[in-house]
Amino acid sequence: MSRLIVISNRVSAPTGSTSGAQGGLAVAMAAALRANGGLWFGWSGEQTDQFTGHINFQRAHGVTTATVDLEEQDVQEYYDGYANRTLWPLFHYRIDLAEYEREFAGGYQRTNQRFADTVRPLIEPDDLVWIQDYHMFPLGAELRQRGCENRMGFFLHIPWPPRRLLGTLPGARALVESMFAYDLIGFHTEEWLESFCDYARQDMGAVIEDGVARLGDRSVELIACPIGIDAAAFADMSKSVNARLAYRRMRDSADGRDMIVGVDRLDYSKGLEERFLGYERFLIEHPEERKEVFLLQIAPPSRVSVESYQRIRQSLEGLSGRINGEYADVDWVPIRYVNQGYPRDQLAGIYRAAKIGLVTPLRDGMNLVAKEYVAAQDPADPGVLVLSRFAGAAEQMGDALLVNPYSAEEMADAICQALRMPRDERVRRWERLMAGVQERDVTWWADRFLAALRRAEVDA
Incomplete structure (x- = not known):
């Protein structure tokens, strides 16, 4: 069976505690990783004076985690900036609060490139790669540029905004184009999926049939797959x-x-x-x-x-x-x-x-x-x-x-x-x-997405 490589902004290592402090995503990822093997990669939440790409590996309760520290500038521009002052308000329909700064966009792209450089050597040819959420929209495209031909899925945990709202984002087309590097994209609801399709079809000329969006020589399957709890x-x-x-x-x-x-x-x-x-x-x-x-x-x-x-x-x-x-x-x-x-x-x-x-x-x-x-x-x-x-x-x-x-x-x-x-x-x-x-609990969610990813046609 192929391993599973989960990539997310933050990594929540299993604690084994009975206090139940972990959230639903952490529970789902830990269960999927125990079943498939592999590792969970992301930011440690800590800062460093200079980014080196050093990976801190830990293993606890059957799950291996791999984390990296980020520079202060990365945190300010990638996390506080583009992720949470640009994308978060826009994707929650609050364009009045969205801040469009070139430094934010540049830091977001740079940090995703750093993630790609760091995690790429850890990915073996048969691994499934599952990238989580809006912090990492372009990560799949960065991994493809580095020769990653694996089946690669992306799941969005926040709403996808209507076409006209997304159009206010400088570089929106490039962001959506980068998502065609994935083989499967998941949304919580049909509404968010349909909003993605509307933008891809109307503003980019994508052809969408039978749950597959095609743009040029790339195609990506789309699925509505609501997350649950344990x-x-x-x-x-x-x-x-x-x-x-x-x-x-x-x-x-x-x-x-x-x-x-x-x-x-x-x-x-x-x-x-x-x-x-x-x-x-x-x-x-x-x-x-x-x-x-x-x-x-x-x-x-x-x-x-x-x-x-x-x-x-x-x-x-x-x-x-x-x-x-x-x-x-x-x-x-x-x-x-x-x-x-x-x-x-x-x-x-x-x-x-x-x-x-x-x-x-x-x-x-x-x-x-x-x-x-x-x-x-x-x-x-x-x-x-x-x-x-x-x-x-x-x-x-x-x-x-x-x-x-x-x-x-x-x-x-x-x-x-x-x-x-x-x-x-x-x-x-x-x-x-x-x-x-x-x-439709959290295990149903993870199993359904991973089953669809294993079936997905790879266009790498």
Whole structure:
């Protein structure tokens, strides 16, 4: 059997810990690498004064990782710059926040060339190569230039923007052309796949038939393949000692009130300002529910060196303070706003204690919090998932209460409906949601993509 070479911006080495701190992608990659052998290559997260290409190999729990350090300039231009100040906002439909700087684009290309130079000697002729996410769009083309003829797949974990939005990116055509170096490209949803096809067809003249895009002498297969979670493990985790302690802690602190929970990385794409305003509208329209409910928003900071992330933190602090100041009483505050992360086993207990899971991003490639919330519920008395229709997860999770996160009224109505939903309806909705989460779990995702990659025709 051929080995698997996974390449991503960051590498998450398996820890073997029972705390469940690893995310869904790390779980999937570790399982695939154990089954196929091979290694996981990427940036270590550390900086060096001069890039040497030195690789740090480690092996833990059946998985080999290979990481490199980057120079400070690489981090500023490739990661903080082009990846997170250009591509991230643009691909989440926020062209007002996208920064188009030549230095960013140059650093992005240079760093991908460095990745290619470093990982190429590690790739053997029969290996499958699987590259992850927007940090590494051009890596496949760089590897082809270095003589790599292997089957090579790419998976995008964020949305693909509509054609007109992508057209605002300088060098958009060259970026998309570079993706034709892959044999297979995966997206979470049909919508993101169709947006890619629209640009390739209309702006580049690609011919797309039967799930294959052809441009010149290159062809690439396209697949919609939504990622999942390790549903069985997460459900078990919700009954672990740490989860039960977190559940009890939340129920005790709730003091008989219903808890609404949101868990999101602190990011403008997650719709947190709109969520707070929708919750405030609920408090205004349903004064009888005040002091009977509270919102727990967990939002660990990220990308703290990027100005737009600093602004969203300041805005949320001001907004939560204003709402609490206006509606709180001596024995109740409407919003508990927490800027730190928690291990996944504790989160499982928090999810289980929540009457409502509020997952309302303005745009999201998938959003696994929605699936984790479902997996953590008590089957006899489950909570209700309120989900943005603009999250990739909405395509699979139609039994959630789907809302337009831009509409405070719609969000307020959904919160009210969820709080008053009879138990039998909650159970019916949860059973259908849970069946989908279990059927299309993270192993299904990885197996489906790798099976398609093994079948893909190689045009190298």
